[in-house]
Amino acid sequence: AQTVTQSQPEMSVQEAETVTLSCTYDTSESDYYLFWYKQPPSRQMILVIRQEAYKQQNATENRFSVNFQKAAKSFSLKISDSQLGDAAMYFCAYRRPNDMRFGAGTRLTVKP
């Protein structure tokens, strides 16, 4: 069974600093997608970044980047130059046909 584990329930970062959120997953499939979603206090789920498993190059979206280690089944999110608006719950997700499996989430606090 595919599972997604986020081992950091809470993380804190100083504004303008860099923070890395961890995620590991379990799968026997070779072709899949991984995502990071952000859920601010409004609770709207917002896509942050996605990674195709067949691509070796790590995905990057502005201040957000991932470190995808396929053999280790690890998919961490790095947020550079953290901003107050980055404060939210972050969910790692594994995409399989007809559904998405989510981790339990990491609550990120950004200190001014």
Added chain:
Amino acid sequence: SQTIHQWPATLVQPVGSPLSLECTVEGTSNPNLYWYRQAAGRGLQLLFYSVGIGQISSEVPQNLSASRPQDRQFILSSKKLLLSDSGFYLCAWSVPGLLYEQYFGPGTRLTVT
């Protein structure tokens, strides 16, 4: 562009009352549709998904049911609500046949009293 709507945004219902939450998608055809529930401070649990009109798959046995009467309409229902049905309900859609991301609606906060 595609848009997903959910209503109501907030709902307070007594135990034993019926429930109907609606989700509609605009700007796309034959989407895959999903219902998730999120308990306070927790991750998302998939409840139902649908790949077409009248086609519903259930992930978790529960007090809820889902229906898809039209291509872009997805309804979550219950005949008698339980206290444990309280939570935040999210509808999502995705492009069929691909492993792309899911796009989420704004959610419905349900409190069963």
